[in-house]
Amino acid sequence: MTVRNTPNGFHLNDAGRRIIVDPVTRIEGHMRCEVNIDEDNIIRNAISSGTMWRGLEVILKGRDPRDAWAFVQRICGVCTGTHALTSVRAVEDALKIKIPENANSIRNLMQLSLQVQDHLVHFYHLHALDWVNPVNALKADPNATSLLQQSISPHNPKSSPGYFRDTQNRLQKFVESGQLGPFKNGYWTNPAYLLPPEADLMAVTHYLEALDFQKDIMKIRTIFGGKDPHPNWLVGGVPCAINIDGVGATGAINMERLNLVSSIIDRTITFIDQVYIPDLLAIAKFYKGWMYGGGISGQSLLSYGDIPDDANDYSASNLLMPRGAIINGDLTKVHEVDLRDPEQIKEFVPHSWYKYPDESKGLHPWDGITEPHYSLGPNAKGTRTHIEELDEAAKYSWIKAPRWRGHAMEVGPLARYVIGYAQGNKEITEQINFVLKTLDVPVTALFSTLGRTAARGLEAQWAAGKMRYFMDKLITNIKAGDLATANVTKWDPETWPESVKGVGFTEAPRGALAHWLKIENTKIANYQCVVPTTWNGSPRDEQGNIGAFEAALMNTKVERPEEPVEILRTLHSFDPCLACSTHIMGPDGAELTQVKVR
């Protein structure tokens, strides 16, 4: 038994039963969580482990830096475009390539559309089922659902009893046929579900509506990226020409295409205002007593910032999405973040399956080493190829431990929103105050699983508004006669210096993302990605600080250990870039049940 206080303020005790949450998929990277619960089923120790080698860095070695975006976009099935954008920015930074204004606006439109779509899909198609019970929706009175809908969103025209009855009938048909489809893995009898049936029916109806709507948002990236699902990117700008008087749907961007984008943006704004935000608030009202999952969100937060207003200026004042760091819970001071400063971001490996020459020290990503070293600690259970229980005192994760000035940090929508709030960002402050007032909760309520979920919804609303801004900016610029979309003056590698380095960053939907690269003799010599789930899913560091996932699980009560819906809520609230399955282990090590987690 180990009892210990971490430097970042958590009291760990591994005496109780261990719940193992272990995913078994390979494509986007595995994640495993283990927690110890005490006799009252409260989590007293938490371990987050990346159980899969992601060697993207090394397969890029020796390749052409102009090609890196196409590889990184295949890392994951969800955040494709944002990796590609980060990559082209890193190369442009290294080679000092300036992109045209139109390219900046178009990239922002693509990035913002990804934010909106990802947040929407996350809320309705991954996270909602942690709060909404579709089976319970069958018991709802469609008339009551209609009244509820009209009360929370008076301008939403889709509110008739017949509309909700249709969904109910469709759902009934699914249940009767025995194929619950996407709903089949839930814990639908768990008392953790608190919504009345009419709210469940409303949310399930919007699950379907959002599924139908989200595909429109993607058209924005198809139009500007030339194709879908894997849009094209280009070092130096965007790979689409503008020919405003052109006709037809193929080739260059013309007025008809721009009008289509514009109408999608309008419909997106309406959908978020009339459906997403009202649903979020309605659901939150029923769960506002469930204030678990804050972790380090009240103390250590990091955002690199994104969405440059003017092209080529990546300073904090030009970034519309906030940039900064908060440490020690001091919201009165937002620290400046410099991705080039070797003293700020460092990755540590004492608990990661990598080898450094001196593991007491961290390495800045430009000097990063990705040398695998797999070993299990003496207290691990199982075998090397089938781990039953990890030993967190030793190396236990394929994820490195990134730290900002030595602090474990949370990244993502909540981090961005708290930083924006602390900086006095007018739009963000207004949004947050509106939510706090509507729900009648104090600002500290933000530091929770629900706070993370709320921040994501607010950010989707913000991002949709900013799409309108950049669309107008793009059209104004085009009308003024500027049609440039790419700068290819440095396309030829012969124009490049022999040895350069660069860093590119974005705010991916799930948090701060950066790629650091070194180019030598026109080829990639080193490439290091620090992805949002590296920050949030980080293992312990050499000081024993726990990471954001680990911290967020601490002190949560799990009503039924064999149905750990509370663990899923909190892990899902980070929108982790992975998919997983859970194995719940009994005290004797026997597997009680297996459920899929996404």
Place this chain on the structure above:
Amino acid sequence: MTKPQHILLLGIGNVLWADEGFGVRVIEHLQKNYRFPEQVQVMDGGTQGVYLVEHVQAANVLVVFDAVDYGLSEGTLKCIENEEVPKFLGAKKMSLHQTGFQEVLAMADMLGQYPEHLLLIGVQPVELDDYGGSLRPQVKAQIQSAIDIALKYLADFGVSAEVVSVYNAITDPVLDIQRYEQERPTATEACRIGDERILQSEAFEVRPLVSPEELRLKVDIDYRGKY
């Protein structure tokens, strides 16, 4: 049968994990060498999940290419149709995008638009745990057979393809199978394995490089400056 309005040929998988890339490589080959009538769409679905729903909904006929672990001998092709597909995919743990694809099918069904005809052409993978690696020869050799099966299936709907000889870059040129294989860093530069489930020994196993003889159909085209 009457001519369907919309046919989707969809390849799914991850090209970075050796035989996982089978579906995507079939699509690449189709895009390079065949031209279809307008109602046929040929799509590299990668590892996308929910984002593929609309394409599945829009299709009357859907043909999916993928690597699927049937427990058969290496490189064996197996086809399953219509209602067998979701049932099969749900039966055994495979990879995320497949679990995801089963959900994509369920979502399309819930939205009330499901392909009338669905064919899954799966290949039994030889090797998945080879990060940055390409298709193994037994799997690569099945690309044309998988295409032939699909073409025969489409012929039943009165749809035929034209074989073309002029390369037209629709796919990401940088992920083109030949460049992907030839520009791969060596195993010493880039560790290729690491999932603990395949780490059987104390030391990492290093697999030999694919020999140049195995790289067929070399096409020497410079895609630079196309933009």
